[in-house]
Amino acid sequence: MNAILFGPGLLTHADLWAMCLHFMLLSVLAIGGAITTTPEMSRYVVGERGWLSDAQFTASVALAQAAPGPNLLFVAVIGWNVAGLAGVAATMIGSLLPSTMLALLATRWGTQHQQTLAVRAFKAGMAPLTIGMLLATGWVLTEPLRGHVATAGLVAVAVVFILYTRLSPLWPIAIGAVVGALGYLG
DSSP states (O other): OOSOOBTTTTBOHHHHHHHHHHHHHHHHHOTTOGGGGHHHHHIIIIIISOSSOHHHHHHHHHHHHHSSSOTTHHHHHHHHHHHHHHHHHHHHHHHHHHHHHHHHHHHHHHHHTTTSHHHHHHHHHHHHHHHHHHHHHHHHHTGGGTTOHHHHHHHHHHHHHHHHOOSOTHHHHHHHHHHHHTTOOO
C-alpha cells in the first residue's frame, strides 16, 4: 500500500487511479454532458466508496452549477471534496480525456458522413436518451429533500414546463431558487 495519502478522505494512489478510471468510463457515457452521469458518480463516490455523504455530493453539484463557468465544474468540486487537488486532477483528467478524443473523432467522421441514414438515425436517437439521463440526474439530486411535498411538486412542475413549452429552462430554476430562499424546501 502506498504511504502517501491525499485529501479529506485520505485516498491512496490506487484510490486516485480507480477514481480516474471510473470517471474515464463515465466520460464515454456522458451523452448530453457530464451532468447526465451524476447518478453513477453519486453511486460510486457516495454509495460504493463512502467518500462523500448524499448531502455533500448534492452540495458539490449545486455549488458548481451556481458558479459561472462550464457545466463540468461540478466534477472538479466533487474531486476537490474527495481528495483535494489530487482529486480534482483525477476527476477532471478522467472526465475530459476520453470524451474529448471521442468527440474529436466522431465529429470528423460525422461531418464526412452527415447525409447517411445511420448518422441521421443516431442523432435522432440521442435526444430521448439524453432526456432520460437528465431525469435520472434530477432524481438523484432531489434525494436529500425527496420526502418534502413542495420538492415533489416543484420537480413535477419543472418537468412539465420543460417538456411542453418552448420557454427557457431558466424559469423553473429561478422559481426553485425563490421557493428555496423562502424556506419552503428543507
